[in-house]
Amino acid sequence: MDDVIDLLxxxxxxxxxxxxxxxxxxxxxxxxxxxWWARPGTLPGITGPxxxxxxxxxxxxxxxxxxxxxxxxxxxxxxxxHAGGNxxxxxxxxxxxxxLTDDQGYRTRWTSxxxxxxxxxxxxxxWMREHLSLTxxxxxxxxxxxAGIIEQLAPPLNQAxxxxxxxxxxxxxxxxxxTASARPG
Numbered sequence: 001m002d003d004v005i006d007l008l009x010x011x012x013x014x015x016x017x018x019x020x021x022x023x024x025x026x027x028x029x030x031x032x033x034x035x036w037w038a039r040p041g042t043l044p045g046i047t048g049p050x051x052x053x054x055x056x057x058x059x060x061x062x063x064x065x066x067x068x069x070x071x072x073x074x075x076x077x078x079x080x081x082h083a084g085g086n087x088x089x090x091x092x093x094x095x096x097x098x099x100l101t102d103d104q105g106y107r108t109r110w111t112s113x114x115x116x117x118x119x120x121x122x123x124x125x126x127w128m129r130e131h132l133s134l135t136x137x138x139x140x141x142x143x144x145x146x147a148g149i150i151e152q153l154a155p156p157l158n159q160a161x162x163x164x165x166x167x168x169x170x171x172x173x174x175x176x177x178x179t180a181s182a183r184p185g
Contacts, residue, residue, distance in 0.1 A: 001145050004137045005152060008035040008061070009052055012133030015083050022075065027136055029075040033149060034136040036060040036082075036092065036157075042131050043099050045170060048156045056133060060092050060157040061150055063142035074136050083128055087115045095157045095171055097124060098178035108182035115182075 012035075013025070020026035027034075037056040040047065048057035064070075064077035072081075087093045088111060097106055097116055104127065106120040116124060139145060147161040156167040159175075 001148050001152070004033060004139055004145060004149060007137035008033060008135050008149070008153065010135055011053065012037045012051065012056060012135050014133050015129045018134055019079055019083070027075045027078050027134075028138060029073045030138045031065055031140055031142055032074045032136055032138040033061060033063050033142045033146065034074055034078050034134055035153070035155070036062075037133045037135070038131055043096070044103060046099060046156050046167060049154055058153055058155045059132075060095070061146070061153055061155045062092060063146050066143055068141070068143075074138070078134065078136070083125060086121045087124070088113055091159070092157065093124060094178070095159075095175060096128070098174040099171070100124070100127065101178060101181070108178065110182040110184055114179045 017025065018027045022028040036059050037051055038048070038059050039055065040057050043059065046059065048059045050057055062077065062082075064074050065072040081090045082092050085093065087097050100106065101108070104120075104123065106124065107117040108114050109117055115121070150158050150161045154165055155162070156165060157171055158165070159168065159172060162168055
């Protein structure tokens with residue numbers, strides 16, 4: 001697990017670089033874990049563990065795939081579901097939207113769940129490109145180490161395997177308010 005943590009705390013890369021070809025240092029199409037980083041103060045009321053270089057804080061750790069039968073890989077999850085997806089397909093995006101809606105003026109709507117309006121999905125993606133960086137670690141079975149990595153790194157936006165985190169209730173309540181903002185009567 002230490003080798004995975006070492007890779008997750010290396011110098012983060014911005015989304016434009018991460019979206020480049022894997023052979024040029026972009027996110028690979030392999031299974032593994034990824035970590036999202038932000039400058040301190042980027043998310044209202046949220047602080048995360050400091051990056052070893054000190055200029056960023058960890059906000060979220062994810063995996064791809066989540067189980068052996070899934071076809072998801074780091075590249076498809078990070079660039080497809082998170083940086084190119086929508087709030088309906090990404091726990092990270094739902095948490096970011098919940099924490100940023102007041103500041104950014106995002107609008108929600110109900111589908112089978114609360115999601116952002118399409119224009120605001122695009123605004124959230126642009127916000128991510130401007131404010132977030134990421135790291136990743138290739139691992140053949142990331143679901144086997146996810147809980148231990150979350151426990152050691154303590155990312156504030158993770159809800160699964162993270163109930164003991166000091167900001168767990170803050171994130172949970174923000175997400176509940178956000179979900180209720182579009183839920184039908």
